Amino acid sequence: MQFFKEEPHFDFMGVRKIAITISILMVLASIGALATKGLSFGLDFTGGTLIEVGYSKDVDLPPIRAALEKAGFRDAVVQHFGTAQDVLVRIAPQEGQNASLLGDKVLKVLNGISGDHAKMRRQEFVGPQVGSELRDDGGLAMLIALGCILLYVMARFEYRFALGSIIALLHDVTITLGCFALFQWDFDLTVLAAVLAVIGYSLNDTIVVFDRIRENFRKLRRLPPTEVVNRSLNQTLSRTIMTSFTTMLVVVAMFLFGGQLIHSFALALMIGIFVGTYSSIYVASTLALAMNITSNSLVPVKKEGEGAEQKML
């Protein structure tokens, strides 16, 4: 089965002004959401205590809240986690000497409710200092990953391509983060990992397109750059759709069957893959075009590299 019997002829670059406008609006909206609402950082980054318990039958939350309040946990957040039998209690970082013993106390309270023995499933305590360290390290990791990738792309391609792909990356990351800020989804360590995976994935897509653009510039020297880019995008279109589709398939499987713990992780990947696919078609190449790439501005590809690779097979 195939998408297109012949090579398709969509005029991607013809609508590039509209696409870029949409992108700019999306990025601005994301930055706006990040600035006004901010990310709803999870326990990993804020510090605090979290207890997940499982009851043998469905439980109502109000009595739990009341019991916790009575025991002195006024600002505890109580919610169902996955099923009506599982309850998650979250407590902001507390002053006092034995923050790490808090979880045991909460567990005692939860055990006393409705005569049903609560099974401890998960209990986490993160000190506020550790939380902020993790946050800083996470941001640093993201920047370093971007930097390393920029260097690699610059070595392999021309700087205009490198810049184009990095801006496309920032575009993807910003919009993914923006969604998390807008809907106030929990942003924890696993989401951070997903964002870094998105960086890798989105670039993967962009590079495939750029590779083809470079190849076509060498082959079709007489065509105007816009036409070369357009052809390259069309030639790689089936592949772009296919790969995004198969990756999306597994991520959706993860989202549906992977359980609550990797829910946000899968969600971030879903957004990232969607935006990444879009940006590798519209954003990255448009940017490269806007910076005036022509067949002459390309760094010639080393021939001996290709020969060596052939022998390897």
Place this chain on the structure above:
Amino acid sequence: MLNQYPTWKYLLILFTVLIGAIYALPNIYGSNPALQISATRTTTVDTRTEAQLGSLLKSKKIPFRSMRLGDDGLLIRFSNVEQQLKASDLVKKELGDNYTVALNLAPASPTWLTDIHALPMYLGLDLRGGLHFLMAVDTETVIRQAYERYSNDFRGLLRGKKIRYLAINQHGQTLKLKFRTAALRDQAKNAIRSQTHDLTLHDEDAEGAYLIIGRMTKKALHNLELHAVQQNVITLRNRVNELGVAEPVIQQQGDSHIVVQLPGIQDSARAKKILSATATLEFRLVDVDHTVASAQAGHVPPGSRLYRERNGRYVLLKKRVIITGDRITHASSGFDQNSGSPTVMISLDGAGARSMARTTKENLKKPMAVVFIEHKPITLMVDGKKVATTRKVEEVINVATIQGVFSSRFQITGLSSPKESQNLALLLRAGALAAPIRIVEERTIGPSLGQDNIDRGTRSVIIGMLMVVVFMGVWYRGFGMVANLALVMNLVLIVALLSLLQATLTMPGIAGIVLTVGMAVDANVLIFERIREELRLGNTPQSSIQAGYDKALSTIADANITTLIAAVVLYIFGTGPIKGFAITLSIGIVTSLFTAIMGTRAIINLIVGGRRIKKLSI
């Protein structure tokens, strides 16, 4: 001839896949929750222990799968964690302190696999359940103690050299030595220099006196912290061994943090108490020449100090310590034969025994006290900011009259419960921490959640993979099936590599595998689309295959290297579960390159290579 591999290449691929399959195999057998019982120095585990425990478990109706006596003790396997935990409590009670009873996850694979070190993947805490702690070493206290030690040493030094000083004080992180004349100061400085170079010494003339301001050098501070953290790691390891954990992780992280992971352990309260306790003992003589009342009124004699007993009463003790906790070589809990109250039996090393013998001989019929010292975490307000630190709590747990001369073995009483005597014995055995520690992060995963996570993870891998397989088969038909074969090969290789490396598999790690499954077909998609393009251009099937693989190669390499960069950065900067994700993602990228390029090419070459073919199933 186009599209043919030399025989050695087929063999290499076949060999790799075969080895991969063998090392992935143990994961199909899985593992059983088990108890590992090993002996300490004074005891042995033999067939008698085996029979004893067998009848014990049978009498309490706890079913077990098997019991095997091996080189490293007795291994009892159970069907589930619940039985394992129940049995663990029972066995510990039965055997007492002289055996180590550790929770374990024992591979259930046949012996020929374990013989070639083919083990199942090492599961992270989120998959097998257990405790994770991140502890911060209170280096502030260590530094303060170092300055205290210096001021004591210098007092002794100057007194010994008959250099008169006005005062030696400690102000925050500085040491202040006061002298009446500049000459005395210079003498003192020379004396100190001959002793240590860990302090920088500055002269200062103030308060109508001649001062030396001493500060520890950066290097000395660093060494001090390093030593404290390393010492703590060793002590924590001893304590964890006492707790009974089969595969604990105790590692330094950063400058002043320690990670402790205890798979299988569920009792977080007890683990916390044992791990973070900085309890030690001191033995001191009671000052019988002065009364407590006058001391309480403010007249504390210079050689003595006022202490509090458990019941709140005061007692006056001599400042000189007979022995401290680090002279203790062995401690075990038990009950006093006469009173039946909980006791701790203590054995001392040579120097401790000599000191104890001398003291008891000289002080027969006089009272001696046991001081229990513990560092408790507290929060202080410093400059309007909350600072977590520790406070030293000293308590006299027992005052008893010396009834006879004793040296290396004796017992202490005065403990409030058997639980307390057990914990104290454990702490004394494991040694004291060099610096107080605070728990700054804690994660406990219950066994049921661990199993749930495994089930969910496996389910999402299988479902995701099935969907991709069906899709690829429909889309690329024959070639799609080849890609599917490569995908299965890829999964086998990932599992095999993870098992071989014994890298920790976590829930995000499983997510990494799922993601790899989705992205691994990308290389094949790239190649197949290229082949279709070549066919469209009117090339022959054989040359289209050749060109498709060749042209797609550099693209595939570029695309995967960038993802690999992201994965490596993630590994370097990530902690815990994130590292797990990075590991599986990196391994997945590497193996997928092998299977998607070489693997599929080999199969396609075998099928169509060297033949006259009119049409490809693509």
